[in-house]
Amino acid sequence: MKKLVTKEDSCTACGTCELVCSKTYFKEENREKACIRIETANGKSKITTCTQCGECIDLCPAEAIYRDKNGVVRIKKNLCAGCFACVGFCPEAAMFHHSDYIEPYKCIACGLCAKECPSGAISIEE
Amino acid sequence: MNVEKIKAAHKLLAEFKYTPGKLDKGYANKSLYINVSENKIEAKPVTEMMKEKFTGGRGFGLWYLWNAVTPETKWNDPENEIIISPGPVGGITQYPGAGKSLVVSLSPLTGSVMDSNVGGHFGPLLKFSGWDALELQGKAEKDVVIFIDGNAGIIRIEEAPEEALDSHLLVEQLYEIYADTPEDKRNISVVSTGAAAEHILYGMLNFSLYDTRRKAVRLKQAGRGGIGTVLRDKKVKAIVVKFKGVKGNLNNPADFAALAKTGIKMHKEIHAGDDKQCQMRVRGTTYLVKIMNDYDLLPVCNFKYGSHPDGNKIAAPKWIENFNIGKADGCWYGCTLSCSKVICDYELKTGPYKGQKVVTDAPEYETIAGVGSNCGIFDPQFIIEANFYCDTYGVDTISFGTTTAFLMECYENGIINRQITGGLDLRFGNQDAAMELLHQMARGEGFGRIAGLGVRKCKELFVREYGAGAAFLNDIGMEVKGLEYAEYVSKESLVQQGGFGMANKGPQHDEAWLIFMDMVNNQLPTFENKAEALHYFPMFRTWLGLVGLCKLPWNDIVPENNAQTDEPAKIPEHVQNYVDIFNAVTGKNIDKKEMILQSERVYNFQKVFNIKMGFGTREHDKIPYRSVGPVTVEEYESRQDRYDSQLKELLGMETEGKSTEEKLKALREYREAQYEKLVDAVYERRGWTPNGIPKLETLQKLGIDLPEVVEVVQKSL
Ligand code: SF4
Numbered sequence: 001m002k003k004l005v006t007k008e009d010s011c012t013a014c015g016t017c018e019l020v021c022s023k024t025y026f027k028e029e030n031r032e033k034a035c036i037r038i039e040t041a042n043g044k045s046k047i048t049t050c051t052q053c054g055e056c057i058d059l060c061p062a063e064a065i066y067r068d069k070n071g072v073v074r075i076k077k078n079l080c081a082g083c084f085a086c087v088g089f090c091p092e093a094a095m096f097h098h099s100d101y102i103e104p105y106k107c108i109a110c111g112l113c114a115k116e117c118p119s120g121a122i123s124i125e126e
Numbered sequence: 127m128n129v130e131k132i133k134a135a136h137k138l139l140a141e142f143k144y145t146p147g148k149l150d151k152g153y154a155n156k157s158l159y160i161n162v163s164e165n166k167i168e169a170k171p172v173t174e175m176m177k178e179k180f181t182g183g184r185g186f187g188l189w190y191l192w193n194a195v196t197p198e199t200k201w202n203d204p205e206n207e208i209i210i211s212p213g214p215v216g217g218i219t220q221y222p223g224a225g226k227s228l229v230v231s232l233s234p235l236t237g238s239v240m241d242s243n244v245g246g247h248f249g250p251l252l253k254f255s256g257w258d259a260l261e262l263q264g265k266a267e268k269d270v271v272i273f274i275d276g277n278a279g280i281i282r283i284e285e286a287p288e289e290a291l292d293s294h295l296l297v298e299q300l301y302e303i304y305a306d307t308p309e310d311k312r313n314i315s316v317v318s319t320g321a322a323a324e325h326i327l328y329g330m331l332n333f334s335l336y337d338t339r340r341k342a343v344r345l346k347q348a349g350r351g352g353i354g355t356v357l358r359d360k361k362v363k364a365i366v367v368k369f370k371g372v373k374g375n376l377n378n379p380a381d382f383a384a385l386a387k388t389g390i391k392m393h394k395e396i397h398a399g400d401d402k403q404c405q406m407r408v409r410g411t412t413y414l415v416k417i418m419n420d421y422d423l424l425p426v427c428n429f430k431y432g433s434h435p436d437g438n439k440i441a442a443p444k445w446i447e448n449f450n451i452g453k454a455d456g457c458w459y460g461c462t463l464s465c466s467k468v469i470c471d472y473e474l475k476t477g478p479y480k481g482q483k484v485v486t487d488a489p490e491y492e493t494i495a496g497v498g499s500n501c502g503i504f505d506p507q508f509i510i511e512a513n514f515y516c517d518t519y520g521v522d523t524i525s526f527g528t529t530t531a532f533l534m535e536c537y538e539n540g541i542i543n544r545q546i547t548g549g550l551d552l553r554f555g556n557q558d559a560a561m562e563l564l565h566q567m568a569r570g571e572g573f574g575r576i577a578g579l580g581v582r583k584c585k586e587l588f589v590r591e592y593g594a595g596a597a598f599l600n601d602i603g604m605e606v607k608g609l610e611y612a613e614y615v616s617k618e619s620l621v622q623q624g625g626f627g628m629a630n631k632g633p634q635h636d637e638a639w640l641i642f643m644d645m646v647n648n649q650l651p652t653f654e655n656k657a658e659a660l661h662y663f664p665m666f667r668t669w670l671g672l673v674g675l676c677k678l679p680w681n682d683i684v685p686e687n688n689a690q691t692d693e694p695a696k697i698p699e700h701v702q703n704y705v706d707i708f709n710a711v712t713g714k715n716i717d718k719k720e721m722i723l724q725s726e727r728v729y730n731f732q733k734v735f736n737i738k739m740g741f742g743t744r745e746h747d748k749i750p751y752r753s754v755g756p757v758t759v760e761e762y763e764s765r766q767d768r769y770d771s772q773l774k775e776l777l778g779m780e781t782e783g784k785s786t787e788e789k790l791k792a793l794r795e796y797r798e799a800q801y802e803k804l805v806d807a808v809y810e811r812r813g814w815t816p817n818g819i820p821k822l823e824t825l826q827k828l829g830i831d832l833p834e835v836v837e838v839v840q841k842s843l
Contacts, residue, residue, distance in 0.1 A: 061454040061461075062312075062372075063338050082374020083219040083460030084386060088393020097390070099383030102374040 001071030002109045002126055003052040004036070011045035011121035013038050017113035024112050025105060033098050035107040036122075047121065050094040050107040056086035072109050080104075129302040137285040139270065142167035144279045146256045152214030152377045152711040153177065157186070158257040160272060160283070162360055163204050163264030167281050172258050179830060181672040183213030184241045185728040186259045187230025188735060191239060192834075194263060197738055201234040201352070202359045204265045210317065210365075211259035212249030214712055216674025218460075219374045220389025221707050222396065223676030225250050225458020227333060233351040233631075234327040235525070235580050236608040238739045239732060240351030240631050243671050245457030245466065246333030246344075247315035251276060251369040254376050266361040273304060276369035286363050291321040292568070293332045294484065294518040297343045300366050301336065310370070311336040316343075318364040319354030320520030325570035326578025328525035328610070329354030332517060339452060340468060342485035346457050349522040350634055351609060358520075372459065380713030388706050389460065396462045396683050404682050405442075407453070410467040411491040411678075412445040418495065422765075423615045423641060425500040427554045428531035429604055429752050430761050432615040436504035440494050444506050449488055463679050465490075469510055477515060477565050489513040489523075495613035496527020501534060502554030512564060519568040524634075525580055528610035530560050532581050532603055541594045548572040581605040601751040607632040607741065616753050618768075619645040620797075621656045624804045627749040628660065630732045636677065637664040643695050657807035665725040666701070672728060673708060680704075727830040730812075730820045737819060738838045744818040747805060755797045759786045762793075769793055819843060 015038055018031035026033045036049040052073050057065045064079035065086065082102040086095045097104040111124040147154070155172045172186070180189045187209035194207045208231045218224045227249030233240035252260055255276020262272075271286040290296045297316045305311045316334045323329025331354045332345040348354075379385050400407050415437065418424035422432030438444075450470040457466045467488035474482050489497075489509050497512040498504060516523045530552075536542045537552040544551060550559045550573055566574025576584060581603045588594040604611040609632025616622040622645075625638030640659050643649045650656045670677050685699045692698070701718050709715055716724070736742030755769075756762040762769055763786060772793065773779040779792055809816060813824030819842050825831040 058453040059462075061456055061459045080374075081219045081372045081459040084374075084390050085393050085454075085460055085462045088390050088462065089397045097386060099386050102382070 001052055002124065003072070004049055004107055004109050004111070004114065005123055005125045006047040006049065007121050008045050008047055010119045011038065011047055012119050013040045013045045014118060016116050016118065017122060020113045020116045021107075024110065033100075035096060035105055036113060037096070045121070048092060048094050051092055052109065053091065055091055056089065056095060059085055059089050061085065070109075073106065074108055075103065075106065077103050129299060132288040132299055133303050135286070135288040136271070138282060139285055140165035140167055140283040142281040144169060144256065144281070146276055146279045149253065149376060149378045151380050151713045153182070154253055154256050154258045156257060157190070157211075157259040157261060158274075158281070159261045159263070160281070161264040162262070162266040162270055162272075162283060162362060165283055167283065170261075179727055179832075180731070181214070181724050181728065182258065183211050183216070183228040183674050184230060184668070184671040185731075186211045187228055187241065188239065188728060188732055190259065190261050191230050191232070192731075192735055192738075194261075195232060197740060199232060201232040201237065201356055205263065206232045206356060208262045208353060208356055208360070209259055210249065210252065210262075212253045213672055213674025214377075215708055217250030217253050218377055218379070218385060218389075218707065218711060219372070219458075220385050220460055221703070222389075222392055222456070222461045222463050223458075223679040224460065224674060226671070226674050226676050227252075227348070228671050228674070229331060229348045229353055231351075231353045231356050232739075233353070233609070234355045235352045235582070235610075236632055236741070238607065238741045239735045240353060241671065241732075242331070242348035242350045242353055243636060243676075244331065244333045244348035245346035245676065247335040247458065248317055248333045248365075248367055249674060250372070250458060251313070251315050251367045254369045254372065255367060260365070262360065262362065262365070264360065269361050269363045271300065271363050272365045274365070274367040276367060277371070289363055291324075291363070292518040293318045293320045293345055293520060294343070294486075294514075296320075296364060297332065297334050297345065300364055301343060304366055304368055310368075312338050313370040314366060314368045316364050316366050317357075318520075319357050320518050320568070322519035322521045322564075322567040322578070323354040323358040325575055326521065326567050327355055327580050327583070328352045328522040328529075328578070329358060329520045330522040331357060332520070335457065337468070337485075339454075340450070340470060340485055344466070344468070345487055345517050346466065347517065347522070349524060351631060352522070354520040354522075377711055379711040381710040384710035385707055388703050388710065392679065392703065393462050395685055396679075399683055399686060400463070403684065406463045406465045406678070406682055407455075408449075408451050409442040409446060410465040410488060412442045412467075412489075412494065414491040415494055416441040418614065421641075421646060422618070425495055425531070425613050425615050427502045428500060428535040428602060429611070429615055430535075430758070431764060432617070434499060434504070437499065439504040440498050440506055440509065445488065448506060448510065457676075461676070461679070463683060465678060472510060472514065474514065475507070475511060476561050478568075484514060486510065486514045487517060492613050493523040493527070496524050497530070497560070498527075500527050500531040500613060501560055503557045503560065505557060508557045508561070512561060515561075515564050515568075519564070521564065521567060524612055525610040526564065527613065528604050529577055529581050529584065530563060533577055533584065535602055536588065536594075536599070539598075541588055541592065541599070546573070546592065580608065581610050582608040598757075601757045604750055604752055605633070606749050607746055609633060611753065614639070614641065616641070617755055620800055620804055621650055621659055623749060623754055623801055624656070624660050624808055625664070626753060627747045627801070628805065628808055629664070630729065630736060633749070633753075637667055649695065653803060653807040656804055657811040660804075660808045661811045662696070662722070665722045665729060666696070668725040668729050669704070669721050672724060675704070723828065727828045730825060730828060731830050731835065733814075733818075733820055734825075734835050734838050737842050742818065743842070744805065744809075744816070747818060749801065751794065751798070754801060755793055756790060759790065762786050762790050815843065
């Protein structure tokens with residue numbers, strides 16, 4: 001199963017990954033529109049992104065969420081009814097939404113952010 | 127199933143083309159009028175006046191029906207209409223419980239106006255097809271199906287002689303006929319009833335949705351008041367809507383961001399809280415059985431008692447064993463409360479479909495209590511079977527349960543006998559007899575036809591034909607206004623007695639369910655408190671039906687801090703959510719006060735509508751004594767300690783040495799007087815005369831003083 005794995009201890013919270021992600025996904029550098037979220041508290045980083053656990057698959061009333069052949073959980077936008085149930089129920093809070101869009105979005109383990117991360121805090125695991 | 131043959135037999139009677147447009151802040155601003163006598167289809171404008179005064183949903187239904195009928199119109203006259211309307215918030219996918227349709231018609235049971243609230247996909251798909259409401263009038267010559275294609279903009283009336291009548295077959299056939307591909311089935315919803323609706327007065331409507339995971343048609347019910355009977359009387363087999371492309375913004379809301387935010391907040395609340403609270407996601411409404419049984423509120427043997435040692439046999443754990451629990455069992459997209467449970471591979475044991483395996487909707491609390499405990503039956507397998515057959519035959523499980531329970535009590539009291547029932551041994555607990563009664567309804571045979579008249583007409587018949595004593599039958603016949611009681615014992619809650627008795631359409635709990643506030647938590651000690659509750663809650667709940675929402679996500683899940691709020695029974699945070707989503711969709715700026723005003727307008731209008739039809743005055747709010755207190759010695763003695771101590775405390779009566787009959791009489795006088803006092807207080811709070819008629823100043827204050835409304839009221843003041 002392909003997924004993005006995180007090492008929070010190594011993260012410096014520079015936010016590069018967020019910008020790479022939103023640029024890739026939405027052609028815009030805006031951390032509110034990224035499929036990965038970096039927060040800091042008490043000098044420690046917290047990285048929120050999809051673990052590909054698949055909890056949302058059975059939850060989706062439109063059967064718009066599925067696991068692809070690489071094990072990555074993906075959304076079929078054309079089927080999505082925009083209910084955001086998955087956003088509310090994601091155990092990792094890693095299903096994101098932004099009110100510019102009527103569908104949610106999530107990490108598909110493309111790995112672009114990992115390539116740009118200066119501190120090796122994120123990487124793709126096959 | 128020979129779909130090709132069924133399809134080939136269709137004959138086009140009328141076709142109407144239109145240009146589907148975008149919705150504007152929750153409204154299509156058009157409604158669809160179909161007359162099956164004249165094969166006429168036309169579009170009508172939805173006016174600003176309608177939106178201002180009636181909001182939508184049930185409000186629109188009442189307004190259209192008001193204009194269609196006269197005081198002389200009967201339910202089976204062609205002028206009677208069935209109006210289906212989803213409401214302006216209906217069809218949003220972000221907030222749980224937003225797919226409800228409201229159905230309005232003149233009722234065969236009450237003769238007056240009826241409203242019923244139902245899930246399934248029809249309402250939202252109708253709206254996305256460009257219609258705020260569907261108004262169906264007339265009577266077809268031969269059986270027809272109405273088809274609405276919301277993408278192509280085509281509406282057809284087609285003669286449809288070959289389809290089955292029973293919903294589980296009919297609806298499947300229609301999905302085969304109208305879906306272009308198997309994937310297309312998710313875009314279809316059907317309104318239908320079943321064979322029994324031709325023979326009984328409490329036929330109901332099924333609203334379908336297609337369950338993509340189980341590859342099966344699912345049916346939700348507009349159960350109350352016999353609107354299925356009206357549909358069959360119009361010879362309409364079904365209404366089919368097809369709309370492809372459901373998305374989260376089709377209502378074109380004024381503020382999508384607010385809608386998304388409020389919806390997600392609610393999903394999170396359910397995710398965090400449902401496991402600890404009602405567990406609706408796994409148990410649906412079956413969780414209520416144990417609570418009702420524990421608090422002496424579960425109707426047992428025609429509401430004689432409120433609990434039974436076998437109650438646990440029909441409680442939630444037994445249902446979970448039978449359920450195929452899904453994580454997305456909502457009746458519309460985005461309902462994460464997901465209460466619409468399913469039973470798969472159920473093998474039918476009786477009737478015309480015996481031996482067949484079906485995917486069937488799980489019974490809800492009302493059905494379990496109605497066809498189960500209230501008839502003295504505690505067998506889940508029977509309840510599943512009865513629920514399946516009620517659904518497919520088009521029978522309201524509540525009216526069926528309450529009527530059958532009444533007949534069983536009549537039978538045990540010798541008011542009716544085997545000869546009269548045509549051999550059915552209608553003792554409490556005889557599930558074979560109850561099932562046979564149901565099958566007879568579908569065949570239009572035997573005692574099933576009598577039972578299908580409902581409690582009120584059965585009472586009249588037994589007095590007339592069999593010399594039964596009217597007083598006893600009126601005491602035990604659980605109906606008000608001709609509608610059978612919903613399944614809660616109200617004896618120990620005066621407020622709930624009023625909630626049932628003063629409900630506009632008849633004793634259904636969707637106006638008010640206040641038993642816990644009143645009886646368990648003692649939050650309504652004075653008549654003023656009671657009247658206030660019987661004003662606020664019916665108005666609040668009415669509002670849900672104006673805009674297209676489900677009641678369950680209001681209080682079957684509550685925010686973690688709800689108990690610490692100033693008015694926990696109202697669930698203040700959820701009320702604010704509703705205000706927020708209404709404003710987010712419509713772009714209006716209502717607050718929680720205006721919300722109640724919106725309801726008051728429609729509620730008072732419905733009240734005047736009852737008056738227009740010759741009902742609606744105080745005498746029509748009279749309730750059977752069985753809903754107030756113990757009718758029989760046996761009932762009194764079953765809870766003797768409770769009643770004795772009430773007589774001592776409330777009346778200072780020395781109960782020692784008194785006969786049960788004496789005590790019964792004293793308790794009855796007291797309780798009946800309390801009910802009258804309550805009625806006085808509630809009428810006053812609602813701005814009505816002591817005869818239950820809205821005062822002119824009330825109508826003026828609410829802005830519902832339309833000339834035709836004022837005219838009706840003036841005549842009756
Ligand atoms: S709570 Fe149940 S009935 Fe209400 S909308 Fe959700 S699934 Fe439907």
